[in-house]
Amino acid sequence: MALWAKAQQLVGDALQQVQAIYGEHFPIEVRHFLAPWIEEKVLQFRAAEVDPDNPQHEQFASNLLMSLVHELQMRANSLSPEEHFITKIKLMDAATNFQQRYSLHPINLLRIMQHCLNTEIKLVTQAENAGLDLGGGTNTVATEILQQIEIIRGRTQETAEELRRMEQEQESFALQYHECTKVNAHITHLQNQPQPNPQNGELDKKLKRQKEILEQTLSQKVTGLMQQRIRLQDKLRATLNLISTVQSRILDEELIRWKRDQQLAGNGAKFHNNLDAIQEWCESLAEINWMNRQQIKDAERLKQKLPLDNQGVADILYQLNQQITQLLSSLVTSTFVIEKQPPQVMKTNTRFTATVRLLVGGKLNVHMTPPHVKATIISEQQANALLKNEKAGKGDASGEILNNTGVMEYQVATRQLAVSFRNMQLKKIKRAEKKGTESVMDEKFSLLFSSQFSVGSGELMFQVWTLSLPVVVIVHGNQEPHAWATVTWDNAFAEPGRSPFVVPDKVPWPFVAEALNIKFCSQTGRALSDDSLRFLAEKAFRSTNVNDFTNMSLTWSQFCKEPLPERNFTFWEWFYAVMKLTREHLKGPWVDGCILGFVRKKQAEEILSGCATGTFLLRFSDSELGGVTIAWIGTHEDSKHNEVFMLQPFTSKDFSIRSLADRISDLHHLQSLYPDICKQQAFSKYYTPFTDNQSTTNNGYVKPMLVTQIPRLSGGNSLPPTPQAVFQPQSPENTSVVGDNVSSCAGAGDVDYSELLGVDLTSIDETLENFPDFIPPFVPK
Structure with missing residues (x-):
């Protein structure tokens, strides 16, 4: 849809702004009646990079003025006086x-025309972005591209008519030339008569006059045909230049941007997939x-059918044919794209998918003979050789892929x-x-x-x-973190x-921070705060003494090669493990903002030291991969003074047994989430519901429930170990961990364990009170 057609559909203030830019200096009637011509001319000047502020381009503007005046006069004369009398006068x-x-300063005319169209484009784009349907694209780029394509289509129709x-x-020339040939033959026949004849003399004079008229007409027609050919060549050349400009914009800018966005989507960035729109343009x-x-x-063909003297004008049809064939070839080869990328971390002997699409296949009828597509895996060296058109890139593959061939199908x-x-x-x-x-x-x-495949009947x-996109091949799951670092x-x-697949070895920290933020947000549902990103910078650069990391660059080695100080894992391995833990077990609380996460141990102690007893926060462990710990302020059992405690980190293995919310619910000394949020308010919606029908199983056994407890902790609302906890089995991975004693209980507070076990527990309770470290010498059956 043309720009002016959309501008007319604007409403309110936007429409008034359009009307305001036109006036005596450039009447709106001229814009309306010459809309396609004006938009085409401005596009041509853009393609030629004509600058209104450049005095050297004065000649372009002068030609524009002459053409505009000529078009106005022609358009005015084509109007019916009865129906458009006033309009004709205005034009x-x-x-x-x-x-x-503008005759003295024609460059001002070009400046005004460009200003008017730029204003229209801006207003139309704003309206479309606000949801107003103007029948066009959703942004300035789409609007301009569609407008340019329509202009080129109009020019193509004009040259077809010409x-x-x-x-x-x-054909008319050929008929008259044939007639002239007949007259010449008749004259020759008369002149070859052996005896003169008065009648033949008169006929000869008549035929010679007819021949003279025919030759004059033919001469005029030859001149006219040559002018037509030259004019057609010039128009075709101008059209091809416009095609080249628009095609370059679509393939080298829009399609490349789509591919880049697709690659960034591999890191979790939002992907505006406009491939259907790009296909429409292509x-x-x-x-x-x-x-x-x-x-x-x-x-x-017409030139070969009737060879004429070019009169010193170069014949450029051959060059134009080469140019248009190259444009078509570039369009076809560039629009063979991977719509759905294969996995970038690829494990051997694991099924994977991919989708390849030819954007111009339907329009060129390629689907009439559906082409076969083959997939092979090649190395970085082979990819380099392929792009350089070397034979090495077309040699053996670097691996074997099953089910690697397919036939393209057309969906109507x-x-x-x-x-x-x-x-x-x-x-x-x-x-x-x-x-x-x-x-x-x-690697x-x-x-x-x-x-x-072929197009045009094999032409x-x-x-x-x-x-x-680059693929890293692994054979074992433990290779996955480093593979994802590479990707x-x-x-x-x-x-x-x-x-x-060359990448820089050193990248400014703001770019690294943006990549980490996009990755973490896409995996967990919430972006990283500025404080979290600063924490990551301190960890990545192994320094807490830098005020501003903006001008610092992180190396690939610091990112995923060099272990962190006093650790046996790298920065990326730590980050990846935290991201994986959050995605799989902590996503809800993280999105709610219940997990502070990226905070150092010392900083957590400083935060909690001024808080009320029972206040706690959650932070990712520095010492353990994929661990989250609970830090809280409580009363020490010996000094009776408040102290900040750190629970041994929970990992994915722990959360596969009992969730974070349930563990927090178990620990009664945890009362308020920092800064002052009731624990129930923050985590209750993530508690595992427990109903009476869950207390027994189908076979009649009592179903146990694991409960997190911290033994021998005084102060707050913490509870000492109960006799039930002593007699019930603990999970093997937690029985050896001090400070994270996970025990099981029946989950029913009214159970009489003395009757259930057949043992008097009173003496045992007294023993446990007097001797906290006492372990009963038996386990009842």
């Missing part, structure tokens, strides 16, 4: 005023390219030509020789998808291929147009 007056106003007229003129370009290619071929409803690989499996991988500290998790591969043959770093910091 003629506008043509006169333009000549008077080509048709030229063919008619050439399909329009494919159709326009093909039509212009056919027009150039028709022009060459969506107009998509695509193939989905649903059951691929990597069976073998061939690795390169490692250097220095490199590991198999540093990058890529899936190469390739195909070939053009295309061999297309595309590479997936995350590559996705975040890969530069446009790089050689596969």
